[in-house]
Amino acid sequence: MSDALICGLAGAGGGIIAQLITYPLETVNTRQQMNRNSKTLKKTVGTIDQICQVVKQEGWDGLYGGLAPSLVGTAASQGVYYYFYQILRNRAETGAFERKRKGIGDGSVGMFSSLLVAALSGCVNVLLTNPIWVVVTRMQTHTRKDKDNHTKPVPSQGAISAVVEPPSYGTSHTIQEVYGEAGISGFWNGVFPTLFMVSNPSIQFMLYETLLKKIRKRRASSNKGANDVTALEIFLLGAVAKLGATVVTYPLLVIKSRLQAKQDICGDKRHHYKGTLDAIMKIIRYEGCCGFYKGMGTKIVQSVLAGAILFMVKEELVRGARWLLTGSAATSIR
Template sequence: MSSNSNAVANGLAGAGGGIVAQIITYPLQTVNTRQQTERIDKKKKQPHSPSKRSSSGTLLQIFQVVRSEGWGGLYSGLRPSLLGTAASQGIYYYFYQVFKNKAEAIAAERKAKGLGDGTVGMFSWLVVAAVAGSLNVLLTIPIWVLVTRMQTQTQAERKIIEGKKQALLREASESSSIDSTLQEKLAELDSIKPRPYGTLQAAREVFTEAGITGFWKGIIPTLIMVCNPSIQFMIYESLLKNLRAKRSADKQGFKNVTALEVFLLGALAKLGATVSTYPLLVVKSRLQAKQEIGGTNMLRYTGTVDAIVKMIRYEGLTGFYKGMSTKIVQSVFAASVLFMIKEELIKAYMVLADKSKKLLIKLNN
């Protein structure tokens, strides 16, 4: 298989694997995004705040979403998310394979000159993954801004409703009277059931708030987070390389790297990457979500530095790890499924390409 067709095969296989993994784990992703964007000022007591939901278990939160919003609440933003996954995985794996081929060619040239053993080192894998990841981020972040908005829409609406109720109660306490009109207004607010909105509505809202640049909110932490797939693929490629070398030494051959083994290697690689870069993911999600989720200005952010400073000041370092256990389960499982399906699709592509090549040879003869 040529280097170009190799890159295309990896791009298509990555997109296919990413879509399947996204559909399977999307409810966990929705809950995790809400956990990340929930903000509580530790210096203030909030005994009646709905933010207490963030301390409950992931499964309980899933049931709460289904009960209050229906199954659609768990899949809010799924359509643009699938588009984003296909685009992200396709773009990433395509450029990753292109730069990987170049790195391997350079390593082979160096070996021919008597420099090195012809293999690509860890640092080179890191650079290859980082360049591919940066291109992916710049091209696809607008999609993920919309997905985050759609996943956290009901959170923001609840905060807005809660703010209106508190304003009415303050107004009543200042006038020292609670009349029937106030009770009717409070009842009307209580009757409002926040619902997720569509992609176009989310896009209009982002554009109205910040113009075209609003679609690149959180670009700084997202670009820094390029190290996540870089670390992930560095670990994955190193483990896979060692496994193949061991199989080759045992004369068992490449084919003995099974789908289950690829699944486990993908899980280990993603686990290491997720733990090390999670705080950046929290900052990114908070910048991309509606700032009404923060309630007061103390918990609303104007940029990356402002978000980091306020999170440290009002929530402490634990704020950077909200929902991490959910993310580990979701991302590790998704990555494992993605790697497994990707490798199987590539094998299927190679088999089909080989059969097509043989068929063309027969026809030409």
């Protein structure tokens, strides 16, 4: 089994576990991003209070809307990302080694190369998996209130009006809805800000690998095993790296969610976005710069926790797979 395939499968497994643990926070965060009323910025409901509200009004199912396609998307995204990341990373390391043989550099992959590798892997991931996340966003933002609004009395021949029950808002219904609104292209709504958001994992990996490299150098210089990095240390490194990346790229996430959610075509034109630039201008005009940071506190908690869990689980899965295949506990991240 190739190294890239091991990393891809381990990344998918780690992503699924992280998603299962943090999904309610992600659902709440997506709904916070959809809040378009600038006045509510000063009266933001806390994350825990909002979770309680969703459970009270919609039941526990409300926190897990879109979980099934989200798990598929997470497995696909992490698998694709780590697979291509490892392939490109191996090529970058080979190039660095060849340069060292020629007397150029120290043989290690530089920060810029790490950033480029992560960015290219992210672009491939976005283009392949964006349709899944469009469906997930729709299902996360579909509330019981929306369902009630679709239930309309229909005049009947008698005195009593018939009530049309709305279709079950499952994955298949959501796919049909997106296709009915915009055709195939509708599944790539928000792809441009999402492509720019590849800088998030790029920054995350750059920070992560820089910190990991420093720890291993310190261990090596102190006569300890350079590869002796504990799961707790991996968890903390992943958390710090994800925190930095999330703070920098959060406005792009808000724009992406607004574009992927169901558009209010017949309602307030302020809530209907024709594209990325239109969304940016309307958020600035009607909500101010604060509109780009709605729900950031929740996202930081969710993404930092998910990122830390993903890194920790992925590292352990890779170590276990390599131990089974080679009989030695080799390091998983270079």
